[in-house]
Amino acid sequence: MTTNLDGTPVDLDRVQLDLDGGQWLWTCEVTESGEPLMLRLDRPGEPIPLADVYRTRGPIHPQPGRTTAAMYRQVLEAAR
Structure with a gap:
């Protein structure tokens, strides 16, 4: 699932890294207003x-x- 945050898409199916290298993952739950937790x-x-x-x-x-x-194959084939 993808959501937008300040116009930036965020893929919630992937682990997200913060500035300090902390790993964040969506819990598959949302707040009452529908914001991902x-x-x-x-x-x-x-x-x-x-x-x-x-x-x-x-x-x-x-x-x-x-x-x-x-x-790799996709990149190499595109270069032809």
Whole structure:
């Protein structure tokens, strides 16, 4: 699932990293107003609304994923 935060898309299906390297993951729950609740993986505690994470720990960005063979193939084929 993707949501927008200040016009920036946030992929909630991926781990998000804050400026200090903290890892945040969507709990699949939302606040009464529909805001996603995030949980810090390395310091579990109470879930925090996404906007609060962004305001106090951000900006946030998705954790880089591993490059797959399919990705390499797509790039090499595009270069032809």
